[in-house]
Amino acid sequence: MIIHKTVLLVDDSPTVRRMLDWSLKSLGVKTVQAADGLEALEILRVREVDLVIVDLNMPRMDGIELIRSLRGDEKHKRLPVILLTTEAREEDRELAYQAGANLFLTKPSTPALIRLNAAAFLEIKAPAQPEARKAQP
């Protein structure tokens, strides 16, 4: 199943980007990746994107700065943004929503939860898929 929607994954950790890519694969969406907010803005200048999943703590430009920049730009004012972070403090949650995040998710998340939320913002149906089970001996 191929859905013609694109998700931009913004995280300085290649492992997290691969994890998100893997989590979203069964939705059939296309993903593009950026290592920080500045790289994300470069991509958004030339590509149409339907959803952004962004980390909070990143070098050069963090997630909050990126969201503020998007909300100040007519083209991306309503682009859905999920902020995914290990920072679970209320201050950070408030900061994220004030900046214009649509959803604040804390790590560790699960592929299913990421898929479910991404599908909701993309207005597509998330296929049921079991989470990683314990390996069989």
Next chain:
Amino acid sequence: MDRETALRELNAGSPDLQRRAARVLGRWTDDQVLDALIGALQSPHRGIRDAAADTLIEIGDARTVKRLLPLLRSNTPAVRNSARWLLQLLAKAAPDMLIDLSRDPDLRMRIFAANIMAETGDHEMAAPLMDLLNDPDENVRDAAVVGLGRLGAPESVVRLEAIASDGGSWTRFSAIDGLGQIFSPDAVRALLRLLASAPEDLLEPLLDALARQRSVDSILPLIQKLHAAPAQGSLIVSALAALPPAEVVSRASLCDRAVITGAISEALRQNGKGPDVAAALLNLLGELGMKVDSAVLFRLLVSGQRVVQQAAIRAAGKLGQADLAPLLHQLQSQGDPLLKDEIQAALSHLGEAGKERS
């Protein structure tokens, strides 16, 4: 600009003057200058923060590291991220302070410690990262797992394999991904053990990790997995295609070659692969030497993606797919210089060199 003027302008000048002052102050490295630069790192202006950061890197001693650590607790993400980035570059000047940070009661500091240790690229940091694998918080443990992979620490293979076998799916993924970055025979063996018992939903990260290892030791287990799980054939052959094609062919029986060829055809038909993976699959296909349905190659020959077209042309030639000769002639007539040599070689394979397009 003298020291006093630079300090004054850094504290109260226009943004341009503050930026210039932050750069000039690198000539003096006393504590007052350091404190002023740390203050400038918290400026709302990116240009001033960047200039202060550049100068702090130039100074880069243990006193700098000591002053940067408290900024990780800032409520402003930009400030703590600047500090984190600088500490990644400067931590070698004071590794003990970083180890102390990894024992901080605030779990956010322990996550920062793990992130910074990983990005130093310093193998000395593997031991404190291994200690963090026992942390009570899952995010700290996950940051340590990611860090050990990032450092390529072979001493962590046993622990990462255990984590990859049990626990939450997030950390299991990180452990598998980490094993894919530790280039040692032990890590390959661990991944192969995990492959033998992996649940279906972790198969893809495992195969990605094995593909990154590019170890010929994984060829036979991958072929066995292909026989055992044909429904996952498309994923498995993508991992096989990351390995040297001649090595794959030399280890595969005739029956294996037929099964691999079938799985590659199916993977190429699904059209979900990026151009590099598609090209690798085509290279392996050509090496296997078993003809395929020309329709599979036809679509790729006209895909417009040069790297895929080149690989498809080579495969068509090697496999002797004579029914594709007219299309190769047609492509040749278009005169694309990037495809010219491949087309000529393929037509030679097909005994078509020198013939005009009919």
